[in-house]
Amino acid sequence: MNRIDNGTAWNPFGRRQREFVCSLPGEQRDDLVCELLVAEAEELAHGCRHLTIVHGDPMEVDGARLLASFYETLRQLAAGLACVRVRGDATFVTITTRGERAIEDLVMFEAAAAMANPGGWTITASAVPVSS
Numbered sequence: 001m002n003r004i005d006n007g008t009a010w011n012p013f014g015r016r017q018r019e020f021v022c023s024l025p026g027e028q029r030d031d032l033v034c035e036l037l038v039a040e041a042e043e044l045a046h047g048c049r050h051l052t053i054v055h056g057d058p059m060e061v062d063g064a065r066l067l068a069s070f071y072e073t074l075r076q077l078a079a080g081l082a083c084v085r086v087r088g089d090a091t092f093v094t095i096t097t098r099g100e101r102a103i104e105d106l107v108m109f110e111a112a113a114a115m116a117n118p119g120g121w122t123i124t125a126s127a128v129p130v131s132s
Helices: 015-022 026-045 061-079 102-116
Strands: 048-054 084-088 092-098 122-124
Touching (some): 026 048, 061 092
Antiparallel strands (some): 048 092, 048 122
């Protein structure tokens, strides 16, 4: 898996990918949605577990500082793990862990998100961002 600092890693579950899927005509869209569903199922079968935090893109300095601090916490937590992928965009982040401690590892990230949440974030055990 890729570390938090590898911004070139492909994330099949990102919002940009979903927007591309939604722009396709019916049958092509359905085929790609199935491929993404299979990709997520394959990750789950290989022991991967996902946590997605939809935090929005802060428009104020305090919100930006809070988010920067949260991402620093994610970096620190990820540094201690052998298998972790942290990917997202300006509005969300998805953490994927793998291995026999995958669920326990995600609990640390979930706790960090809950502590940093100013009240409007959506935290879900999902590979894809959901709207709040």
